[in-house]
Amino acid sequence: MTLAPDLLILGAGPAGSRAALRAQACGLAVVLVDENADAGGQVWRARPPGFELRGPGMNPDAAAGDALRAELRAQGVVCRFDHKVWNVGTDLRTDLVGPQGLVSLAPRALLVATGTTERVVPFPGWTLPGVIGLAGATILLKSQGMVPGERTVVAGNGPLLLAVAAAILDAGGQVQAVIDLASRWDWLRTAPALVGRPDLVRQGLRWQSQLRRARVPVHRRHAIRRIDARADALEVHIGAVDALGRAQGEATRMLSTSAVAIGNGLSPSTDVTRLLRAEHDYRPELGGWIARTDADGRSSLPGLYVAGDGAGIAGAAAAGWHGELAALACVHDLGALDAPAYWAARGQLQAQWRKAARFGRAMAGLMALKPGAVESIDAQTVVCRCEDVCRADIDAAVREGACTMNQVKAWTRCGMGPCQGRTCGDVAAQLVAAQVGRREDVGYFRGRAPLRPVSLSAMAGDYTYADIPIPKAAPL
Ligand SMILES: Cc1cc2nc3c(=O)[nH]c(=O)nc-3n(C[C@H](O)[C@H](O)[C@H](O)COP(=O)(O)OP(=O)(O)OC[C@H]3O[C@@H](n4cnc5c(N)ncnc54)[C@H](O)[C@@H]3O)c2cc1C
CATH class of the missing domain: 1.10.10.1100 (BFD-like [2Fe-2S]-binding domain)
Structure with a gap:
């Protein structure tokens, strides 16, 4: 593998993977890196080798992920899976740690497609065993068909609420209740973004009817106030909230359950761009702080591109088109594509991206951080x-x-x-x-290496203590 590719792509989700395919098809030498064992990112997460999920509706995103992984293999894209990016220098030199230790790559250009991080607004009991993130629950469900617990309370805001509740039912689990910060009206307001997307309308209706058939109570405009651990159960206390997520009065109901999946939306991952001191803007409607980019993902620093949900939340479909747009910009900037070919391809990708992002942005609105919830x-x-x-x-x-x-x-x-x-x-x-x-x-926390925990033994490598040269003390 070349240690000095034209383009190094961090993150093999829809954005990074599509970017790799586009850039390689245009003739660039590409390396694609991800900490996971295969491509797919969060939404198209790969199952462990030899692991089959059976049953209706199990991991509806699996087919899209399998197709993407097959395409990467067919095109021979060079991939470094099971590798964590723990440092990036101002010259774009990127340090990875993987099963064989440390690797450094010195690319001509770097595309950051590291996705998002789950957000949870804390309350007493949110760190108890048995309480997990909503997005985290999708990892259990999609990769191994595991339910968070025998009975699960699903809480928070945004589309992952319904997706996770339906996936738990598909996997044979029991959803005790859905606690939604949003009102029915908040959901209805996203309807215009569904125009032209019958696939998503069908999916939403399927989730709703699954919950109705399983008689799952849905408490709208409610939030978890606290969770108490009992010997064999978690006691979840819930209460009403206002439109800003602010607690209204005392907790009104207690549910006894074995697990809780809670999430209050996603924040774009900006650790690499913050580390590199790129310019950032606060855009709450896109998830929070994001690196400042042009419409094609060029950041404020030469050679540094950002794509996908990490550049502003717009969902998986938009992430793929955005990745291709950023890759195309990079191919053009590195001189591997002439201007007419660039502008023709760019126009098509922009149209696709805009169509997909419309829905994703509406969902991002439902997931936005509620200031009243933080105040409480x-x-x-x-x-x-x-x-x-x-x-x-x-x-x-x-x-x-x-x-x-x-x-x-x-x-x-x-x-x-x-x-x-x-x-x-x-x-x-x-x-x-x-x-x-x-x-x-x-502002925000300054980015610092190591971006991911790295063991000292991985950094130091193998050595024999006796071989370390110890200088003689200077004569007094
Ligand atoms: C835990 C989680 C679960 C989600 N589940 C769903 C879902 O079920 N359905 C849905 O519609 N949306 C889901 N989302 C939102 C979804 O991630 C995005 O809409 C979509 O995947 C964005 O694609 P992307 O390519 O921008 O980023 P991602 O798909 O998130 O891909 C980014 C990749 O970068 C890798 N990465 C990040 N930092 C590093 C590093 N330092 N070193 C190495 N690799 C790194 C990540 O492991 C990941 O594989 C989820 C988000 C999260 C955080």
């Missing part, structure tokens, strides 16, 4: 679970003068743990902004 977090609730930092610690830091996310991090260690703030960053920033000003003013 109790003082003693843990916000940063890696470092056990609770809301009161963040509020105290702000009172003492911290007014940016990096100051809050230095004061409290919030965002300093192994996840590097991917889980807590958005909610913590919303808490700080509520006291200090706008989200734009408080």
Whole structure:
């Protein structure tokens, strides 16, 4: 494998994989990297080798993923799966850690297609065993047909609520209740985006009728207030919320269950572009902070491109077209495609992308962070679970003068743990902004290597202690 490809693509989801296919077809030497064992990303996740899922409706996205993986193999795209990107330098040199240790690549151009991270607005009990992310639940369901528990409460906001509840029923599990922050009207408002997408209308109706047939209660405009662990069950207390997600009155109902899948939307993954100090903009309607790009994914830094949900949430279908657009821009910028061919292909891809993004953007609106839900977090609730930092610690830091996310991090260690703030960053920033000003003013955690946890033995490699040269002490 060349260690100096024309184009290195980070992330083999729909965006990265389609980008690799397009760039290679245009003659570039491409390497595609992903921490997973195969291509497909989050939505078209591959099953472990030899693992078959049986039953109606099991992993409806499997066929799309299988087709993509077959195309990558047929085109002979060079892939580095099971490799985590843990560092990227300003010269775009990219360091990976994989089963054989460390690898460094020095590409001419870098395309970041690292997707999104799940967001959960904390409440007492969100870190208990048995409480998992909604998006995380799709990993269990899609890769191995596993249900989160014998009985599951599914809660949060956005389309993954219905997708996960239906997938649990398909897998033979029991959904005890769906707790939706949104109202029926919030859902109805997305209807215009469904025009021209009968496939999605059918899918939505199928999910609804599955829930009705299984007599799953749906509590709209409600949220989980707290979860208590009992000897053999989780007690989930729920209550009403207003349109901003703010708690209204006391908890009104208690459900006893074995698992909870909860998610409050997705945030674009910007760890690589933040590490490289690219320009970013706060765009809540696209999921939060995103790298500033032109319509073709060119960032503010030469040779650096961004595509897919990591460049603003628009869903899997749009991610694929966006990946191709960014790859085409890169092919053109590297001089491998003349202007007429570039503009002709670009026009077609833009039209496809716009059509797909319309629906994805409407869904992103349903998943947007609700400021009232963040406002309702109790003082003693843990916000940063890696470092056990609770809301009161963040509020105290702000009172003492911290007014940016990096100051809050230095004061409290919030965002300093192994996840590097991917889980807590958005909610913590919303808490700080509520006291200090706008989200734009408080900024975001500076990107830092290692982007993923790397063991010291992987970094140091094999050595014999006795062979380490120890300099003699200088004569006094
Ligand atoms: C956990 C999860 C589950 C989801 N499930 C669904 C679903 O069931 N249905 C649905 O419609 N949408 C789902 N989504 C949203 C969905 O991911 C997107 O709409 C779509 O997959 C976006 O495609 P993408 O190519 O931009 O990113 P992704 O598909 O997310 O692909 C990005 C890839 O980059 C890899 N990556 C990121 N950082 C690194 C790194 N440092 N080193 C190596 N590899 C890295 C990731 O592992 C991933 O494979 C989910 C999102 C998440 C976070």
